Amino acid sequence: MYDLILRNGTLYDVSRGLRGEVADIAIENGVIRKIAPDIPENAPHEIEVSGRTVTPGLIDFHAHFYAGGTGIALKFSTYWPAGVTSAVDAGSAGFGNIESFLSSQTEEERRNTKAYLYLGSGGLSTLPAHNENIHPKYFDRKKIKMLCERYTDRICGLKLRISAPIAEISGTTSLDSLRIGVEIAEECGLPISVHIPDFQGNLSQLIDILRPGDIFCHVFTPKRGILEDDRISPEIVRGRKKGVVMESACGKGHLGNRVAAMAIQEGFYPDIISGDFTKANYTFSPAGTLPYLMSRFMALGMTFEQVLACCTSFPAKKMGMEGKLGCIREGTPANLAVFQREQGEFIFSDVEGDTILGHEMLIPQATILEGEVVYNQTLCRSRPTNDSSL
Numbered sequence: 369m370y371d372l373i374l375r376n377g378t379l380y381d382v383s384r385g386l387r388g389e390v391a392d393i394a395i396e397n398g399v400i401r402k403i404a405p406d407i408p409e410n411a412p413h414e415i416e417v418s419g420r421t422v423t424p425g426l427i428d429f430h431a432h433f434y435a436g437g438t439g440i441a442l443k444f445s446t447y448w449p450a451g452v453t454s455a456v457d458a459g460s461a462g463f464g465n466i467e468s469f470l471s472s473q474t475e476e477e478r479r480n481t482k483a484y485l486y487l488g489s490g491g492l493s494t495l496p497a498h499n500e501n502i503h504p505k506y507f508d509r510k511k512i513k514m515l516c517e518r519y520t521d522r523i524c525g526l527k528l529r530i531s532a533p534i535a536e537i538s539g540t541t542s543l544d545s546l547r548i549g550v551e552i553a554e555e556c557g558l559p560i561s562v563h564i565p566d567f568q569g570n571l572s573q574l575i576d577i578l579r580p581g582d583i584f585c586h587v588f589t590p591k592r593g594i595l596e597d598d599r600i601s602p603e604i605v606r607g608r609k610k611g612v613v614m615e616s617a618c619g620k621g622h623l624g625n626r627v628a629a630m631a632i633q634e635g636f637y638p639d640i641i642s643g644d645f646t647k648a649n650y651t652f653s654p655a656g657t658l659p660y661l662m663s664r665f666m667a668l669g670m671t672f673e674q675v676l677a678c679c680t681s682f683p684a685k686k687m688g689m690e691g692k693l694g695c696i697r698e699g700t701p702a703n704l705a706v707f708q709r710e711q712g713e714f715i716f717s718d719v720e721g722d723t724i725l726g727h728e729m730l731i732p733q734a735t736i737l738e739g740e741v742v743y744n745q746t747l748c749r750s751r752p753t754n755d756s757s758l
């Protein structure tokens with residue numbers, strides 16, 4: 369017998385070409401058992417989601433959920449009401465404390481999250497009081513390699529922040545630190561994710577150092593980043609052709625409306641849309657929540673399906689969880705998000721006060737994590753129309 373059925377949802381899954389088909393989803397033992405227009409059986413719990421959009425549970429590829437290990441991190445469960453059921457921790461822990469982080473996780477967290485290991489010993493444990501040290505002489509190659517091998521299913525990359533103030537306080541330079549970081553990542557057979565805003569050196573050098581699959585993080589920062597002579601630099605386009613992954617994590621203010629609008633107008637889209645949510649920015653403008661950032665990118669000119677891919681199928685691939693997370697398929701874990709696609713006029717500000725006008729806001733309605741309803745607002749909403757464009 370099924371445990372839960374979602375009735376009449378408008379389904380979207382970019383990975384298998386579901387584009388607004390209306391169907392029921394039946395769940396048993398935490399797994400999607402059946403997807404069909406009219407499932408005749410009943411279940412003890414049913415949620416009517418007609419007129420609402422059902423997507424795979426969102427993946428926040430740049431998260432901080434080492435709660436208790438750094439002053440900035442949130443709890444993994446804090447993400448759930450926004451439709452997020454999977455996340456990748458972006459370097460909250462380094463080689464000195466990653467085992468403490470991993471051992472503090474619940475089994476549920478272990479199944480649905482992964483971590484990037486910071487190259488500096490303590491990760492981001494000193495934040496928000498002061499920045500970490502990124503001098504390469506402190507990167508313990510041997511230990512980093514050992515940990516990446518020991519936790520091969522938990523650690524999916526290395527992390528480094530190379531902003532000028534961090535390099536300066538560490539007595540190194542952005543690119544010296546990065547060169548060694550990439551060397552170690554190469555030895556570990558993993559990608560490196562690089563926080564680039566305000567890096568020292570030039571973009572051409574940076575792109576030369578990064579390898580295909582490495583992550584260029586905070587790509588639309590209004591700080592020193594991808595602009596040259598106030599234009600989108602051809603170097604970043606070269607980076608994309610080379611296979612560098614372009615990630616737009618918002619964080620406190622690394623999603624500049626003007627930079628993003630210029631890039632998107634030129635057909636330069638992000639591969640990943642992520643939050644970089646911390647205690648300092650989660651649920652507050654300009655970062656908000658992941659669906660809020662997806663709505664912001666729709667205001668910037670991307671389609672719903674494009675932004676959905678950036679928060680489901682693409683990050684699932686980078687986690688090595690393709691076909692398991694970030695999709696709606698029979699036989700896969702029942703991680704689902706339900707949204708109301710509210711039409712109207714919405715103003716999105718960035719950290720500099722630049723505003724853009726959007727016409728759609730994704731409002732989370734329900735979140736299912738491994739078959740469990742962890743958030744549900746559908747009872748409180750007015751009855752939607754059956755207009756499938758909603």
Ligand SMILES: [Zn+2]
Binds near residue numbers: 432458
């Ligand atoms: Zn971050």
